[in-house]
Amino acid sequence: MAETQVALRFNEVTFEFEHNKKLLDEVSFSVRSGSRITLMGQNGAGKSTLFKMITGEIKPTEGQVFCTPNDATIAIARQVMPQEYRDFKVRDFFAAVFKEKQYSLDKLIKDVFAVVHLDLPLDKTVKEFSGGQQARLLLAQALIQNPDILLLDEPTNNLDQYGIEHLTGFLMTYEKTCLVISHDADFLNAFTDGVLYLDVHTHKIEQYTGNYYDVVEEIKNRIERENAQNARLQAQIREKREQAEVFAHKGGKLRGVAKKMREQAEEAEENIVEVRREDKTIREFEIPCQEFAIHFDGKIIELKTVSARKNTHVLIAGPNGIGKSTLLEKLAQGTGDGYEIAPGVKLGYYKQDFSNLDFDKTAYRALAEVMAEESEHELRSTAAGFLLDGKLLSSPIKALSEGQKGLLSFCRLVLMKPGLLILDEPTNHINFRHLPIIAQALDKYQGAMFLVSHIPDFVAQIRVDEVIDLNATFI
Numbered sequence: 001m002a003e004t005q006v007a008l009r010f011n012e013v014t015f016e017f018e019h020n021k022k023l024l025d026e027v028s029f030s031v032r033s034g035s036r037i038t039l040m041g042q043n044g045a046g047k048s049t050l051f052k053m054i055t056g057e058i059k060p061t062e063g064q065v066f067c068t069p070n071d072a073t074i075a076i077a078r079q080v081m082p083q084e085y086r087d088f089k090v091r092d093f094f095a096a097v098f099k100e101k102q103y104s105l106d107k108l109i110k111d112v113f114a115v116v117h118l119d120l121p122l123d124k125t126v127k128e129f130s131g132g133q134q135a136r137l138l139l140a141q142a143l144i145q146n147p148d149i150l151l152l153d154e155p156t157n158n159l160d161q162y163g164i165e166h167l168t169g170f171l172m173t174y175e176k177t178c179l180v181i182s183h184d185a186d187f188l189n190a191f192t193d194g195v196l197y198l199d200v201h202t203h204k205i206e207q208y209t210g211n212y213y214d215v216v217e218e219i220k221n222r223i224e225r226e227n228a229q230n231a232r233l234q235a236q237i238r239e240k241r242e243q244a245e246v247f248a249h250k251g252g253k254l255r256g257v258a259k260k261m262r263e264q265a266e267e268a269e270e271n272i273v274e275v276r277r278e279d280k281t282i283r284e285f286e287i288p289c290q291e292f293a294i295h296f297d298g299k300i301i302e303l304k305t306v307s308a309r310k311n312t313h314v315l316i317a318g319p320n321g322i323g324k325s326t327l328l329e330k331l332a333q334g335t336g337d338g339y340e341i342a343p344g345v346k347l348g349y350y351k352q353d354f355s356n357l358d359f360d361k362t363a364y365r366a367l368a369e370v371m372a373e374e375s376e377h378e379l380r381s382t383a384a385g386f387l388l389d390g391k392l393l394s395s396p397i398k399a400l401s402e403g404q405k406g407l408l409s410f411c412r413l414v415l416m417k418p419g420l421l422i423l424d425e426p427t428n429h430i431n432f433r434h435l436p437i438i439a440q441a442l443d444k445y446q447g448a449m450f451l452v453s454h455i456p457d458f459v460a461q462i463r464v465d466e467v468i469d470l471n472a473t474f475i
Contacts, residue, residue, distance in 0.1 A: 008149060009031075012026050014027070015060050029205050031177060037177075041197060043387070043403030044392075044401045045198045053065055074151065075097070075143070075145040078138055081126060087126070088125065090124060093126055093137065094144055112140045117136070120133065131157070132159050136320075138155075148176060149178075152180045153181045154183070154428070155182065157352075159320065160320045161456065162319065168187055171191045184432070185216075192211055194208055196208075244259075285414055287414055287417075290419035290447060301341045311446045311447070314450045328450060332347060346420070352428055359396065360396055367393075387404075406426070407434070423450070427458050435455075442462045443461060
């Protein structure tokens with residue numbers, strides 16, 4: 001690959017976030033200028049950290065990161081709105097990325113709004129807008145910098161279907177270098193030129209070319225081939241060692257044969273390849289419904305347009321900005337008019353930005369506090385099913401990846417055993433391998449459930465008894 005074609009290069013890069021806790025181990029790869037690359041890896045593998053290394057926000061422990069040219073502009077659309085931007089007015093939100101005052105800023109904002117299909121007043125604060133609108137703001141903030149390298153971290157989170165289609169069309173014609181982290185397989189397959197796979201076990205990066213689904217299939221087939229090869233080698237090793245034992249006991253000249261057999265076994269051992277372990281998937285689970293008193297009439301929540309009883313699943317529909325998250329927030333906080341939650345109902349709330357969690361608490365404490373009776377065995381066993389090991393449980397929530405926060409939130413719901421579930425974009429940040437298992441659990445949930453999701457394939461796997469379309473219905 002000619003140097004002029006390279007936009008980004010990692011050279012023997014190692015990164016440790018703590019002593020002897022590596023995320024990257026002597027990683028080397030290059031990205032061709034103008035290519036559209038997907039960064040894959042399990043939740044917590046270090047994908048967002050790698051983006052921070054590209055932007056220069058953090059430095060490698062060892063090795064070097066090169067961009068071409070040296071003064072290349074790099075912009076990142078983050079997966080969640082940074083807290084420090086939430087109180088900014090929209091105009092100030094864009095002004096913050098420029099070192100010098102932009103006298104034509106309003107025109108630049110207008111132009112970039114047209115690209116991301118957004119029309120918002122510039123004098124309102126960022127926090128006043130929906131999650132989907134904030135996602136488009138983050139993308140627009142990155143694009144307004146006209147970057148040489150564009151980094152997109154979960155750009156489809158909170159976007160409605162139209163927003164996802166619009167973003168897909170934009171990226172298919174985008175002429176500059178773009179790296180994307182996403183768990184939306186269909187979205188990725190539409191424009192991906194290649195894949196960088198960050199292996200959470202080896203801390204290496206594997207590089208592939210081709211569309212997303214072809215690469216995923218290639219990885220699967222390679223693992224199968226390597227496993228089959230290793231199985232054959234292991235059988236040969238056992239056979240040679242058994243033969244060596246037989247010949248060694250016979251003595252005489254056969255001892256030389258035994259030695260040769262042992263050497264052949266050692267040679268076979270050297271040929272065993274290190275197979276990348278398949279991404280772990282969460283265990284199947286269920287969210288137990290709260291046990292109610294015998295005299296309970298089954299009516300969990302009453303709204304103007306719908307009465308949600310036990311085993312009633314309600315989908316809240318409508319485009320970005322219509323007020324879906326606002327409605328769920330009011331239901332969760334019990335602050336709205338026009339509805340009534342039955343006394344004693346235990347409410348489980350999955351909030352799209354996880355702001356209902358105390359990020360300074362450990363993951364363990366966040367789980368223990370929702371249990372009716374704390375049981376360390378039950379807690380740790382349940383957490384293990386969501387890939388939350390002892391190290392993660394002892395970590396503060398703020399140290400977890402966004403995907404791990406999502407799995408922690410589902411684990412909380414299992415341990416809580418709620419009578420009412422309120423779920424706001426529960427697929428955000430979650431590895432697509434986990435989604436069928438989560439959908440199955442929600443489908444079987446026997447309490448009342450209110451769901452907001454912009455992922456049709458996910459919703460299609462869940463029983464929906466009522467639909468409230470906020471485009472046509474006002475509660």
